[in-house]
Amino acid sequence: MSKLNTSSSELDFDRPNIEDYLPSGSIQEPHGKLRLRDLLDISPTLTEAAGAIVDDSFTRCFKSNPPEPWNWNIYLFPLWCLGVVVRYGLLFPSRVIVLTIGWIIFLSCYFPVHFLLKGHDKLRKRLERGLVELICSFFVASWTGVVKYHGPRPSMRPKQVFVANHTSMIDFIVLEQMTAFAVIMQKHPGWVGLLQSTILESLGCIWFNRSESKDREIVAKKLREHVHGADNNPLLIFPEGTCVNNHYTVMFKKGAFELGCTVCPIAIKYNKIFVDAFWNSRKQSFTTHLLQLMTSWAVVCDVWYLEPQNLKPGETPIEFAERVRDIISVRAGLRKVPWDGYLKYSRPSPKHRERKQQSFAESILRRLEEK
Amino acid sequence: MGSASSVLTQYDIEEVEEHCDHLFTQQEIVCLYERFCQLDKNAKGFISADEFLSVPEFALNPLSHRLLKMVDGLNFKDFVAFLSAFSSKATLPQKIEIIFKVYDTDCNGKVTFSDLIEVLHDLTGSFMSDKQREEVLSQLLHEAGYTRESSLLFDDFIKARNLFSLQSSNDHKILFLIQILDNPSLKMEVEVPVD
Numbered sequence: 221m222s223k224l225n226t227s228s229s230e231l232d233f234d235r236p237n238i239e240d241y242l243p244s245g246s247i248q249e250p251h252g253k254l255r256l257r258d259l260l261d262i263s264p265t266l267t268e269a270a271g272a273i274v275d276d277s278f279t280r281c282f283k284s285n286p287p288e289p290w291n292w293n294i295y296l297f298p299l300w301c302l303g304v305v306v307r308y309g310l311l312f313p314s315r316v317i318v319l320t321i322g323w324i325i326f327l328s329c330y331f332p333v334h335f336l337l338k339g340h341d342k343l344r345k346r347l348e349r350g351l352v353e354l355i356c357s358f359f360v361a362s363w364t365g366v367v368k369y370h371g372p373r374p375s376m377r378p379k380q381v382f383v384a385n386h387t388s389m390i391d392f393i394v395l396e397q398m399t400a401f402a403v404i405m406q407k408h409p410g411w412v413g414l415l416q417s418t419i420l421e422s423l424g425c426i427w428f429n430r431s432e433s434k435d436r437e438i439v440a441k442k443l444r445e446h447v448h449g450a451d452n453n454p455l456l457i458f459p460e461g462t463c464v465n466n467h468y469t470v471m472f473k474k475g476a477f478e479l480g481c482t483v484c485p486i487a488i489k490y491n492k493i494f495v496d497a498f499w500n501s502r503k504q505s506f507t508t509h510l511l512q513l514m515t516s517w518a519v520v521c522d523v524w525y526l527e528p529q530n531l532k533p534g535e536t537p538i539e540f541a542e543r544v545r546d547i548i549s550v551r552a553g554l555r556k557v558p559w560d561g562y563l564k565y566s567r568p569s570p571k572h573r574e575r576k577q578q579s580f581a582e583s584i585l586r587r588l589e590e591k
Numbered sequence: 592m593g594s595a596s597s598v599l600t601q602y603d604i605e606e607v608e609e610h611c612d613h614l615f616t617q618q619e620i621v622c623l624y625e626r627f628c629q630l631d632k633n634a635k636g637f638i639s640a641d642e643f644l645s646v647p648e649f650a651l652n653p654l655s656h657r658l659l660k661m662v663d664g665l666n667f668k669d670f671v672a673f674l675s676a677f678s679s680k681a682t683l684p685q686k687i688e689i690i691f692k693v694y695d696t697d698c699n700g701k702v703t704f705s706d707l708i709e710v711l712h713d714l715t716g717s718f719m720s721d722k723q724r725e726e727v728l729s730q731l732l733h734e735a736g737y738t739r740e741s742s743l744l745f746d747d748f749i750k751a752r753n754l755f756s757l758q759s760s761n762d763h764k765i766l767f768l769i770q771i772l773d774n775p776s777l778k779m780e781v782e783v784p785v786d
Binding site for chain 2: 255262270570573574
C-alpha cells in the first residue's frame with residue numbers, strides 16, 4: 221500500500237472521520253462474494269456527488285440569513301417605513317454621536333496613559349484595560365447592544381485560555397466589553413489594521429497570517445509564551461478560524477487545545493429577529509457591516525461563560541477540541557459540521573478522497589479472498 | 592442575492608419544467624435556482640468548474656471530475672435537466688444513461704474494458720496496482736461469462752431500455768447490462784431541500 225505524503229500546509233486534516241457526518245451510501249457491502257456488479261455499480265458514489273451539487277453542509281455555514289421581512293401588507297408597510305425613518309434619521313445619527321464621543325474620551329485618555337506612564341507598567345496596563353473595555357462598551361451602545369451574560373465572569377488567572385464560536389468581529393467587542401482579553405486575530409488592512417497595530421497591541425494581541433504556512437509554528441510559540449506569562453491578559457481564541465453564520469459550527473483548530481492549560485468555553489448566540497450579525501466577509505467590508513448594525517434596531521445576544529475544561533487523560537488535542545465544540549454548540553443551539561473553516565479559502569486535501577478510495581480498494585481485495 | 596423568484600419568472604419556471612420532462616416540481620426548480628445562484632458567484636449564468644470544486648463534499652468525491660465534465664458551464668435549464676436523472680421520479684433507463692456516460696470517458700458510444708479500468712482506478716486510487724485492477728476485473732468478467740474484448744455499445748443500451756421488461760434475452764451485451772444494473776438497490780436519488 222502506498223504511503224501518503226502529509227501536506228505541510230496549515231490546513232489541519234488529521235480529523236475524526238468525516239464519513240461519520242456525511243450522508244453516505246457505502247460504496248461496497250463489506251461482506252459476501254465479490255460480483256461483477258459490485259465493481260461496476262457506481263450509483264452510490266454518483267448520488268453523493270450529485271447530492272453535494274444540490275446542497276452541502278459547508279456552503280450552508282456561510283449563508284447569510286437575514287431576518288424575515290415583515291412589511292408585506294398595507295397595514296404594516298407604513299409602520300415599517302416609519303421604522304426606517306426612525307432608524308436612519310434618529311437612531312443612526314445619535315449613535316454616531318455617541319460613538320464619536322466615546323472615541324474622543326478614549327483617545328484623549330489613552331495616549332497620555334500610554335506615554336506618560338511608561339515606567340509604571342502595572343498601573344498603565346490596568347488603566348489601558350479599563351479604557352479598552354470602555355471603548356468597547358461605547359461600540360456596543362452604538363448598536364444598542366443588549367448583551368446578556370450568563371455564568372461567572374472570566375477571571376485573570378494564568379494557564380487558561382478562552383475559546384468562543386465566531387460570527388463576526390463584533391464577537392470580540394462584545395466579549396471585550398466585559399473583560400479585557402488579548403486576542404489572536406488575522407491582521408486586517410485599512411483602519412481596522414491601524415487599530416490592531418496601535419491599541420490592541422497593548423493588550424498583548426497576537427497576529428497571524430492565514431496564507432503563510434510557516435506562520436503556524438511561530439504563532440503556536442507565541443501562544444504558549446503568552447499563556448504561561450503571569451501578567452498577561454487572558455487570551456481569547458476563536459478556534460473556528462473564520463466567521464460562521466451563527467447556525468452552525470465548523471471544526472475547531474487544535475492549536476488552542478494543545479497549550480497545556482485549561483480551556484474555558486464561551487458560547488455566543490445572536491438573536492436573529494433584530495439583525496443578522498453574521499459578517500459575510502466575502503460580501504461586505506467590516507465598515508459596511510458596522511453601518512448595517514448601526515442602522516438596525518438592536519443587536520441582541522446571549523453570552524454564556526461555560527465550565528472550564530481540561531484535557532482528559534488519554535484524550536488527544538483534537539478530541540478535546542471536538543468535545544469543547546460540542547459543549548459550545550449545544551449551549552448556543554448550533555449544528556456541527558465536519559468541515560474545516562479554511563476550506564473557504566482553498567480546496568480540500570486529497571487525504572479524504574484517498575481514504576474513500578482506500579476503503580473501497582481494501583474491501584475489494586478482502587472479498588476477493590473470500591471464495 | 593435577493594429572493595430568487597423575483598429573478599425567475601413563472602414563464603421561466605415552466606420552461607425549465609418542460610425541459611426536464613416534469614421530473615422536478617416547480618418548487619424544487621425555484622430551490623435549485625437559489626442553489627445555482629449561490630454557486631454561480633458572479634452571476635455569469637453558468638457555474639464554472641472551480642466553483643463546483645469549492646464545494647468540499649463534491650471535490651472529495653472520487654468521480655467528481657467525471658461529473659464535472661458533464662455539468663461544467665451549463666446554463667440553468669441544462670443544469671436542471673442534468674440533475675433530473677437524480678430525481679426520485681426519474682426512470683431507471685435515465686439513471687443508467689448517466690452511468691453509461693460517466694463510464695464512456697472517450698465519448699465514443701462504447702464502454703470498453705479500458706473504460707471500466709479507468710473508473711475502477713478513480714474509485715481505488717493508489718491503493719490497488721494497475722495489475723491488480725486488471726486481474727480483478729478480468730476475473731469477474733470471466734466469471735460472468737464475458738471477455739476483455741466485450742464492449743457495450745450505446746445502441747445496445749438503447750435496446751436494453753426497450754427490453755427492460757424482458758429479463759430473458761440472448762444478446763450477451765444486454766444481459767451484461769441487465770446483470771450489472773438490475774440491482775434492486777439502484778437508488779440514485781437526490782433530494783432537493785425545499786425551504
